[in-house]
Amino acid sequence: MGFHTFDPERAPALEDASRYRWCSREELLFLLDPRGEHAVADLGSGTGFYADDVAPHVDTLYAIDIQDEMHEFYREKGVPETVETVHAGTDDLPLATDSLDAAFSVDTYHEFASDESLAELARVLKPGGRLVTVDWSATGDQDAGPPLTERFSLGDAVSQLQDAGFSIRRAIDRRETFVCVANAPDR
Ligand SMILES: C[S@@+](CC[C@H](N)C(=O)[O-])C[C@H]1O[C@@H](n2cnc3c(N)ncnc32)[C@H](O)[C@@H]1O
Structure with missing residues (x-):
């Protein structure tokens, strides 16, 4: 992890x-x-802050979080119709192989990244399925977010994803955060 x-x-x-x-x-x-027919996952969905933004645009959004307290907060706030909360870690997802069109995480990659989690994401995403990662950068200014020592750099994330078989489509380093868009490997 x-x-x-x-x-x-x-x-x-x-x-x-x-x-x-x-x-x-x-x-x-x-x-x-x-897309309206997509099944997507929010990896480490927390209170559903970003899940709520994506939910109206998909068929199903799996809000995945390892801490049920976060799901409780989300349920109290109100979970949109298209959202299914899933209490699981990214390294062991109760989702079928090839079941996701896309997945995303915001401010969470540094918490879940591991060989096991990336292999699991490669399994549940359809071949070519999109994985969007936005996270705090280890080369950031530290104006906000976790300590620099608890972050990955864009280069770290790119290498980890490539080692797991993903193809990198976009890799952008910014002042405080990085963006990486990758496609899941073919099987
Ligand atoms: C910093 S919060 C961000 C939440 C949400 N992505 C957002 O931007 O509002 C990180 C969340 O990831 C969850 N998390 C951390 N490691 C995880 C893992 N291995 N599998 C699933 N969820 C995880 C935490 O419980 C927490 O809710």
Whole structure:
């Protein structure tokens, strides 16, 4: 696994709309390009802040989180009709092989990245399925987000994804965050 898991007591902070400074709804939808017939997963969905932005544009959104306290917060807030909460770790997903058209994570890759999780994502995504990663960068300014020592660089993420068989479509380093869009391997 990656670095330490987000403290559920801080869940309300994830609902702060100022987070769109780092990754906006528009940007996420542009990167993911969701379609009405798609099944997608939000990896480490937390309170559903970004899941809510994607949910209206897909058939099914699996909101996956390893901490049930986060799902409880999301359920109290109100889960959209197209969202199914899934209590699981990214290294052992209760989803069928080739069941996802796409998956995304925001501010979470540094918590779940491992060989096991990336192999599991390669399994559940359809061949060529899109994986969008937006996360805090190890070369960031540290104006916000976790300590630099708990982050990956864009280069780390690209190497890890390539080692897991993914093809990199976009790899963009910014001041505080990086964006990586990859396609799942063929089988
Ligand atoms: C920093 S929060 C971000 C939540 C959400 N992506 C957002 O941007 O609002 C990270 C979330 O990932 C979850 N998480 C961490 N490691 C995970 C793993 N291996 N599998 C599934 N969820 C994980 C945590 O429980 C937490 O809810």
